[in-house]
Amino acid sequence: MLDSPAWAALAGPHRRFAEVSGRAVRYHPDVAPFAAVAPDAGDDVWDDLAKLAGPGQVVTVVGAAPPPPAGWEVVLEIPGVQLVDVELDAAADPEAVRLDETDVPEMIDLVERTQPGPFRARTIQLGTYLGLRDRGKLVAMAGERMHPPGWTEISAVCTDPAYRGQGLATRLVRAVAAGIRARGEQPFLHASASNTTAIRLYEALGFRLRHRLTFRVVRTAG
Structure with a gap:
């Protein structure tokens, strides 16, 4: 559960703050910049995330996710500890x-x-x-x-x-x-x-x- 804390939160106690598309989820942008994908998500999950965020938008993906596809820009990767x-x-x-x-x-x-x-x-x-x-x-x-x-x-x-x-x-x-x-x-x-x-x-x-x-x-x- 803690390996993907944003996913677990938005699928549970923070569901009221969630915006969901397929296997991708994010907090409402006024709440937090974080997004997450399902632990078992495949490469097509980026299509789900694109539907949530819109074209040319920046989001912060927390936890494991497949590599983003061509056309996406990795702005920054921040190694973190929990x-x-x-x-x-x-x-x-x-x-x-x-x-x-x-x-x-x-x-x-x-x-x-x-x-x-x-x-x-x-x-x-x-x-x-x-x-x-x-x-x-x-x-x-x-x-x-x-x-x-x-x-x-x-x-x-x-x-x-x-x-x-x-x-x-x-x-x-x-x-x-x-x-x-x-x-x-x-x-x-x-x-x-x-x-x-x-x-x-x-x-x-x-x-x-x-x-x-x-x-x-x-x-x-x-």
């Missing part, structure tokens, strides 16, 4: 506040300045997002993204550069994980394989490598 909670000390944080739709402009601003990964206008609808504020200013956040059955991904972990080194991200990861566990689910997360600093942090918190996967950014033909 880590799962093994011994994380999850705990609620009394200073963390739940973020809502009114906070989205601030959240997008923080994401754009720190680049933890994609965050769009409706990403907040995917799950719980928590933040820490200093004198009203949002200075750190983390939340929930892909949601395969029984699992929830922790994502958008970021801290304002002026507030780094204070353990804010650690506190928020633990707090988000506590909420996930309270539902009887298990936390997991992704990181770029080249982001060794983040990987070391997550391993120190109690996450362990489960799987290596590729985030393939492609442009459809046309």
Whole structure:
């Protein structure tokens, strides 16, 4: 299931966010840029994905997929790692506040300045997002993204550069994980394989490598 987390999420708990064509599926573009194909999909699955995205459009395919056909452009391939909670000390944080739709402009601003990964206008609808504020200013956040059955991904972990080194991200990861566990689910997360600093942090918190996967950014033909 976790080998293709976007497929598992969109075929299950996140079905309401899914756009489907044959053996291809993607999140609504306002929610997330991710697409996936069925684990047993053949080469013709790219026709299904093209119907979803339209000509000349960019999508990010998560997990295994056949090689794209002629006319498609591989814009970027990002080797990633998937880590799962093994011994994380999850705990609620009394200073963390739940973020809502009114906070989205601030959240997008923080994401754009720190680049933890994609965050769009409706990403907040995917799950719980928590933040820490200093004198009203949002200075750190983390939340929930892909949601395969029984699992929830922790994502958008970021801290304002002026507030780094204070353990804010650690506190928020633990707090988000506590909420996930309270539902009887298990936390997991992704990181770029080249982001060794983040990987070391997550391993120190109690996450362990489960799987290596590729985030393939492609442009459809046309």
